[in-house]
Structure formats: structure tokens, C-alpha cells
Amino acid sequence: MFCFKNARELTCLFAVAVCVLTGHSLANESEFQEEFLKREYSLSKPYRGLGFSSSSFWDLMGNAMVTPDHVRLTPDLQSRQGAVWSRIPLFLQDWELKVHFKIHGVGKKNLNGDGMAVWLTRDRMQDGPAFGNMAQFVGLGILVDTYPNSEPGDKSFPYISVMLGNGTVSYDHDRDGRPSALAGCSALVRNSLYDTFLLVRYSRYKLRVMVDVDGKQEWKPCVDIRGLRLPTGYFLGASSATGDLSDNHDIISMKLYQLTVEKTPEEEAEEQESVLLPRVDDMEQFIVIVEEEGMSGVQLFVTLLFSVLGVGVLAVIGLMFYGRWTEKRRKRFY
Ligand SMILES: [Ca+2]
Structure with a gap:
């Protein structure tokens, strides 16, 4: 026979019984x-x-x-x-x-x-x-x-x-x-x-x-x-x-x-x-890293390299034309 010291214990056991009967796990219920x-x-x-x-x-x-x-x-x-x-x-x-x-x-x-x-x-x-x-x-x-x-x-x-x-x-x-x-x-x-x-x-x-x-x-x-x-x-x-x-x-x-x-x-x-x-x-x-379709590291480097080279070539051509133009101008004055 079960003996209960106080009403709280009785409530506790009743709660356990309810949880078991309703098929609920007691884990994390406290x-x-x-x-x-x-x-x-x-x-x-x-x-x-x-x-x-x-x-x-x-x-x-x-x-x-x-x-x-x-x-x-x-x-x-x-x-x-x-x-x-x-x-x-x-x-x-x-x-x-x-x-x-x-x-x-x-x-x-x-x-x-x-x-x-x-x-x-x-x-x-x-x-x-x-x-x-x-x-x-x-x-x-x-x-x-x-x-x-x-x-x-x-x-x-x-x-x-x-x-x-x-x-x-x-x-x-x-x-x-x-x-x-x-x-x-x-x-x-x-x-x-x-x-x-x-x-x-x-x-x-x-x-x-x-x-x-x-x-x-x-x-x-x-x-x-x-x-x-x-x-x-x-x-x-x-x-x-x-x-x-x-x-x-x-x-x-x-x-x-x-x-x-x-x-x-x-x-x-x-x-x-x-x-x-x-x-x-x-x-x-x-955070989930989603790979966007875009340039890879190598592609980006190559693109940057050619951009810099392109700008350099344009600058050289520009300087050459400027040099010739100033030379022609000087000849005209003399
Ligand atoms: Ca699926």
C-alpha cells in the first residue's frame, strides 16, 4: 500500500499517472x-x-x-x-x-x-x-x-x-x-x-x-x-x-x-x-553560405590584371599621341 506524507506528493504521483496515461514523456516536463x-x-x-x-x-x-x-x-x-x-x-x-x-x-x-x-x-x-x-x-x-x-x-x-x-x-x-x-x-x-x-x-x-x-x-x-x-x-x-x-x-x-x-x-x-x-x-x-553564381577568385584576378594592363596601354598610347602633337605644334611656331 502507498502512503503519502502530504498532498503535494499525492499531486505529484497523480501528475505522473496522467502523463503516463496520456502517453507523454516526462522528460523536460518539469x-x-x-x-x-x-x-x-x-x-x-x-x-x-x-x-x-x-x-x-x-x-x-x-x-x-x-x-x-x-x-x-x-x-x-x-x-x-x-x-x-x-x-x-x-x-x-x-x-x-x-x-x-x-x-x-x-x-x-x-x-x-x-x-x-x-x-x-x-x-x-x-x-x-x-x-x-x-x-x-x-x-x-x-x-x-x-x-x-x-x-x-x-x-x-x-x-x-x-x-x-x-x-x-x-x-x-x-x-x-x-x-x-x-x-x-x-x-x-x-x-x-x-x-x-x-x-x-x-x-x-x-x-x-x-x-x-x-x-x-x-x-x-x-x-x-x-x-x-x-x-x-x-x-x-x-x-x-x-x-x-x-x-x-x-x-x-x-x-x-x-x-x-x-x-x-x-x-x-x-x-x-x-x-x-x-x-x-x-x-x-x-547562417548558411549560398554559393552565388559569379566570378571565382582566379577569374577575378585575371579580370583585374587585364584591366590594369589595358589602362596602362591606353595611357602609353595617349602619351605618345600627346608627345607627337606637342612636337608638331612646336615645329609650326618655329
Ligand atoms: Ca525534397
Whole structure:
């Protein structure tokens, strides 16, 4: 039999039990007092009214369709685009989004695509080349890329990356978003034997992305970014696109939890300052060197050398003409 010295211990054990029952990892939970599921920002079975009822909190777009078990963003067919977008803007400061998804298809490894993305953006219901969303989005994108369009380099695919859009940077599909990716990780999310989950946690301007893809009920760290400023009032969404290659991209649930965080007066004052556009405080840590098409060092040296020689030759010719001209003039006077 368990004995409790005080009510606090009892509360503690109750909290542990709740966490275990709700399938949440206890790691890193200590910094939060409580978390509440927000139904108006969540999408789960049964998907009542989704796509046709005005009472639903979500809208469907493109080829997305609802079945009793999932929201299929795209079927395993070429050139499809689909999305699901929240209707209510999110005004929470500290939140956690748990996405249960499934990417599967008949294509062999690297003959499938293109992947899917989870969004928190200023605009909603836009289509485009960024996994079925506009390339120049404003907000946060968690991109699950299952096909390497360019040389994968040291990255193995599927690859999950984070991009912050401010309206001027575009997602570059042909380069797998490499120039704009803030951070990322590889994760075996396709044709998995296990349920696959993504956790996005945003609190105290820190963004953390974790994955649970190998059936161990453990969150593995994927991305950790400090000083990431996101304006509030953005929309949650998930989208996907197929091209020549395809896959089924399914969302089983998207659950948003409000995190209650104890904050210092300084932190509360900081929250009052409005953030107009998404940004990262210390961008230096995310600088990506993009090789611009232009002159190489050798080309530049040769061009400069010939320019200097050219100017020298012109100066000599000029001096010669000037010399002859002054000579002729002198002869005329004598
Ligand atoms: Ca890709």
C-alpha cells in the first residue's frame, strides 16, 4: 500500500499517472506546471464536420479527404496537393503541438515523395511548391521531406527541418530547402511499422522539435532553437504534395496543448513587446553560405590584371599621341 506524507506528493504521483496515461514523456516536463488540451486548435477522431460543416474548427483544401481513421492530405498518386488548416488564429504564448501522422506508399526507397509539412503561418489556405503551401510564407514550417531532390550530402532522408519564413525568403524545393533550413534531423518516418509522432514545443521563445518514430514511446530531440520570435495570431495547418513520385500522407491527429509557464516580471514585460515578423535573435548561428553564381577568385584576378594592363596601354598610347602633337605644334611656331 502507498502512503503519502502530504498532498503535494499525492499531486505529484497523480501528475505522473496522467502523463503516463496520456502517453507523454516526462522528460523536460518539469519546467511546465500544467498543460491543457485546446480543442479548438486540435484535430482528432472522429473528424466531425471537417471539410463541410461551418461548426468545424478546420478547413480542407485541394485533394485532402477525410476517412474514419485519418485525414489524407494526398493519396499515393502523382501531382496531388492537399491541406488542412485551422480556422482560428492561435494567440497562445506557450504551447505544444503533438502530431500523429503516417507516410506510406508502394514506391521503393527514394522513389517516393515529396513529404509533408506542419505550419503555423500568417496566411492560410494558400497552395504552392512548399509541400502544398506558398513558398514565401510568413511563419513557422516543420518540413518532413521524404525525397532528396538535390544531392543529399551528409543527410539521410527522410529529413525533418525547420524553416522560419519572413515573407522574403522562399522555400527552395529543388534544393530541399537547404538554404533556408535553420536546423533539422533525419528520421525514419516512411513505411514505419510503428506509429509516428512529431512534437513541436514553443515556450519562452525556445522552439523544440522532437520525434517518436521507433515505437519506444520516447521523444528524441531533433531541433532546439533559442531566441526564436513568432508573432501570435497565426494559423495552424498541415499540407502535402506529390509530384512525379507519390505517397499517402495522412494526419491521424494534431493536438495542441497550452503550457502554463511560471514567468519572471522581466519575461512578462518582454511578452508585451509585439513581434511583427518571425525572426531568430542570434541569426549568426544559422547562417548558411549560398554559393552565388559569379566570378571565382582566379577569374577575378585575371579580370583585374587585364584591366590594369589595358589602362596602362591606353595611357602609353595617349602619351605618345600627346608627345607627337606637342612636337608638331612646336615645329609650326618655329
Ligand atoms: Ca525534397
